[in-house]
Each structure stands twice: as C-alpha cells, then as structure tokens.
Amino acid sequence: VELVNGTKPNEGRVEIIRNGIRGTVCDDDWNNEDASVICNRLGFPGAISSPGKAFYGVSNEDNDILMDNVQCKGTETTLQSCVHDTSHDCAASEAASVVCKPNQGIFGSMILQLYYRLRGNSLASNAGRIEVFRDGRWGLVCDDEWDIQDASVACKQLGFKHAAKRDTSDVDYGSGSGNILLSDVECFGNETSLNECEKSPWRQHSCQSFEAVGVDCRVEKETIVELVNGTKPNEGRVEIIRNGIRGTVCDDDWNNEDASVICNRLGFPRGGKAVNKAHFGEGSGIIWLDNVACSGVEDSIDDCRPYWGIHDCDHNEDAGVICLEGSLPGIHVQNCQLFWIAQRLF
Incomplete structure (x- = not known):
C-alpha cells in the first residue's frame, strides 16, 4: 500500500500493488474505518479523513481499479482482510484517498520538505531500508558509495541520538516498490542531513532496486x-x-x-x-x-x-x-x- 500525490507522507491517493499490478481503490462506501486500516498499516496512529472523488488527483498511469465497496471495521491489519469487491463500476475520478494522523516517531525529521523512513525490517524500529519522500512518492537510496559515515548521518536525521552501528551496504532489507531517488551519497559524518552531503542529482543514477541501501542505527538502552x-x-x-x-x-x-x-x-x-x-x-x-x-x-x-x-x-x-x-x-x-x-x- 502506498499514498501517492500528497504533499506530506501521511496523505495521498491510495494505491495498492497486488501480484505485481499497481492499482487504485474506488471510493464507493469509503470511510474513516477503511482509511484507519490503511494508516495503521503504514505506521500512522489512525486516520483524520477519507477523501473520495480523486481528491489527490487521477493517476497518470494506466492503473486498474483493484478494489471497490471496501467495508472495514477499523481493526483489520490489512485492507485485504476487509470485506470488498474485486470487480467495480467506477471511474478513475472516484479514486479513494486518506489523510492519516501524522507521527513524527516514524518519519523522524523533516528537512527542506524531505521525509525519511525505515522499512523492510519487522524485528526492529532502528534498522531497515531507508526511503525518502519527494514529489508525492516514496523512493529509494542506492548503495553506490554508501558507507558508515553516510549511514550515521541518516540515523541522526531519522532522530536517533547515536551514529550507525555498522555499514549495511551489504545487508538486504528488500528492494521496496519505489524508484531510486538518491545515489552516490558521500558524507563526512558530521552533517545533520543527507541533503548536506555530496550526491548525484535527484533521480540520476545507474542502479537497480535491489541495490537499495539500509541503515542499522545504534540505540543505547537509556530507558x-x-x-x-x-x-x-x-x-x-x-x-x-x-x-x-x-x-x-x-x-x-x-x-x-x-x-x-x-x-x-x-x-x-x-x-x-x-x-x-x-x-x-x-x-x-x-x-x-x-x-x-x-x-x-x-x-x-x-x-x-x-x-x-x-x-x-x-x-x-x-x-x-x-x-x-x-x-x-x-x-x-x-x-x-x-x-x-x-x-x-x-
């Protein structure tokens, strides 16, 4: 599940990827209970609203409408668990959207309207594939030139007090579903944001999604x-x-x-x-x-x-x-x- 075309990572048009096919959800019967399932799945603490009528725009891609008449109770862990139809009588202008309650704990800091998050690791919140939100979509960081200094800056930007535990350029946290947005990142280690580091221009790279890099941030037990x-x-x-x-x-x-x-x-x-x-x-x-x-x-x-x-x-x-x-x-x-x-x- 992804939120697309919002100005922040907690909002956007709902798009789902099922069996390799990307599609939207029709807004018939769409409500806050349905939106809450999406938001909780994405790590947010619930939904604020559930706009319909393609509030965040009609997809520019040739997307299918994969779900219609979704009826969640709000306690389900996935949208797939809710009552729904796989056939539909909808147009692209009826795409469902959500606005989730924001949660800084998931996304760490916002620098120049750029958000970062960790994904691909269900066992720990301090390690995973690093993803960046830009222009309404989540994307990936390529592992070209990635080292412990880069990882340490990423950890600090994500809100962790300490530097990275180790170089994770050879750790597989999955390829995700987004495009590569950053590559050839080269930090000294004293920067406060990846934006301050040397790097290739946005979206310019020679990488595949399996080269997506992750971080393993050090967490001292100060609780x-x-x-x-x-x-x-x-x-x-x-x-x-x-x-x-x-x-x-x-x-x-x-x-x-x-x-x-x-x-x-x-x-x-x-x-x-x-x-x-x-x-x-x-x-x-x-x-x-x-x-x-x-x-x-x-x-x-x-x-x-x-x-x-x-x-x-x-x-x-x-x-x-x-x-x-x-x-x-x-x-x-x-x-x-x-x-x-x-x-x-x-």
Missing part, C-alpha cells in the same frame, strides 16, 4: 522504568522515562509476558501480573508505547520491538503491573531500592 502510584514497591502504573521525557504505556495487548519483562527489569525475577484500564490511576503526558509484544524472556522493554510514541490510546488505558514478591528489588530502579532500604533502616 528508565518506574512503578508509580502503588501502595507497595512491587506494583503501580508503568511509567517510562526516555530521553528525559516521562510517559506511560497503553494497555492494548498488555499481558503477563509484558508485565514480567517490566518486573524482571526491576529486580522481581518471579514475574508479574498485568493490570489494565488505569488500575493505578491515570498518568499524564506522552503515551510512549502501545501494543507491546514481549515474549517474557527479554531483558528490557527495549527488546520487545517497541515503536516509540505510536498509539491510539487515552490515559484511561494506562497499563500497570503487580510484580510477584519473594525477592529483593534489584538495582535497576532507584525508587524500589530506596523504599526497601528505608524500610530496613527506619
């Missing part, structure tokens, strides 16, 4: 976890301090495996119980995480494939934990340790 508003140090609302900003966790998909990772991190190795619906009161500020998917054996919530800042929640859904007692609080969270010491001293 601090605390339990707040409990009556004992082994329970409370989960609050995360990341890059100096305190926030909460949404309870969507929150379960005992997620709670156990929190508890183990805090020095309660027997695991814990997940509690939902702001059981320990509502927090405030940013909601850092949603749909946490830990297996229960991770050392930190950082290892549970988090996508920071992406959610569709309110604070009445703040997650909490009740850790199983039977061991001393560990060294990871100062609040628990000081509480225990104070009990023993006084």
